[in-house]
Structures are given as structure tokens and as C-alpha cells.
Amino acid sequence: MKCPFCSHPDTQVAETRVSEDGTLVRRRRRCAACDKRFTTYERPEVNFPAIAKKDGRRVEYDRAKLLGSFKLALRKRPVSTVQIDSAIERIEEELLQLGQREVLSSRLGELVMRELKKLDKVAYVRFASVYRSFEDVDEFRALVDEVGE
Template sequence: MKCPFCGKDETQVVETRVAEDGDFIRRRRQCMACERRFTTYERPDITLPAVVKKDGRRIDFDGRKLEASMKLALRKRPVSTEQIDSAVRRIEEKLLSLGVREIPSTRIGELVMRELKKLDKVAYVRFASVYRSFEDVDEFKTLVDEVRR
């Protein structure tokens, strides 16, 4: 494992823990050259479905993009990183359980909105306003009224 600080290849595992849910292993490592510590996560390598974009292009699913879009919607909101990670994991598990090779990006957007609605209503409205490309204020008002109920 390469050190993210100095780039040297020699690191040593100092501590290993299995996550509470058992889905991944957390390892604390120390660089033998600069002696700085960092954390790595070990997860099973799984194949998620390809994403079919609105214009018909097919791209590989990228969990980092999913996480980044959720973090953007949740910016300055009282939601922990652990809650975001759990939501991303639930979305990925749902995609795996569908057992399909391809999935429309709109379906992923709906899954994200469902998770955001559970986590934070403001983030849900933020994401939905961009995702649904509202044409006028009335559509936005309808969404806000829906959330209030």
C-alpha cells in the first residue's frame, strides 16, 4: 500500500477492525518512511450495473459520484459522514439486488431522493430541484408542500 503523504511503498498495518455491520474491514496503517498514519477500507469487489444516461450513453457506475452528489445536497446540513456512507451503501445494495446489467440514471436519481428524504428534508428539496429540472416556481412549491405533509 502506497503512503498518501510521501508516496513510499512500505507501510505496516497497525490495527485491523471489522465494521459493525461486517461489510468492510478498516485498517490503520503507518508509513515506514515518514511514520504518518492513515486509514484504508477493504470491501468485496462487486460488479454494479452500468448506468444508462438520458442521452443513451452507457457509463460504469461510480459510487464516488453518487456520494459526491449526496454530499453536495447535504452541504451544511446536520448529517454525519456515517449516515451518508450508510445511505450510499443502501443504494448500492439495492442496485445489486435488482440483478440487472444496466439501469437508467433516472432510477438511481429516484433512489437517491428516497434516501435524502429520510436523511434531511432540505437536502431532499435541494437535490430534487436540480434533478427534476423545475420549469417554474409552482413545481418547486408543489415539492415543498409535499415535503411539509
């Protein structure tokens, strides 16, 4: 693996750890040239279903985009990165278990809302208020009342 600091092609693995659920390998590496350390992550490459958007377009599933949505909804909220990663992994597992070649974006949005509701009620309301495009205050109030129950 090439060093991200000096681009030297020779790095050595100093430590390897497997995640608790066994789906990810974390490696600490050291560059032979500049002696700096960095971390890499390995996960199996799988084929996620394409996402069918409301306008008819088909796009590839993008973990980074999903992570961005979570981070935006959870901005300044007391939720750890580990919790966010676990939520995304649960969503990805469900997408794979569906066994479909394509999933509606609305289905993915519902999965995100389900996970956010478990993580943080404020983040859930933030995401839902944008995702559901409320037409009036009463619809939004109903969502807040639902969360308060």
C-alpha cells in the first residue's frame, strides 16, 4: 500500500484487528521511508442494489452519501461515529438481504429514518422534515407528536 504522506510504495502492517462483528479489518501501517503511521480499513466488496430515484434515474448505492446524510442529521448531536457506522451497516445488511437488483430511494429513506429514530429523536425529526417535504405545520406537528410518544 502506498504511503498517503510521501507516496512511497513500501509500507508495513504493524497491527491488524478484526471488527467485533467480523465484517471489517483494520490495519495500522508504517511507512518504510518517512516512518509515519496510518490506518487502512478493508471490507468485502459486495454488489448493492441500484437506487431508483423519484425522477426515474438509477444511481449506484453510495455509502459516503449515506454517511453524509447521517452526519448532517446528527450534526451537533451526542451520537458517536461507532453508532453511526453500526446504523449504516444495519441498513447495508438489509439492502443485501432484500436480494433485489434495485431499491426505491423511498425505501432507503425509510431505512435511514428507522435508524435515526433509534439513535436520536432530534436527528430523526431533522431528517424527516426534509425527507417528507411537509406541506404545512400540522403534518410536522404530527411527526413531533409521534416522536414524543
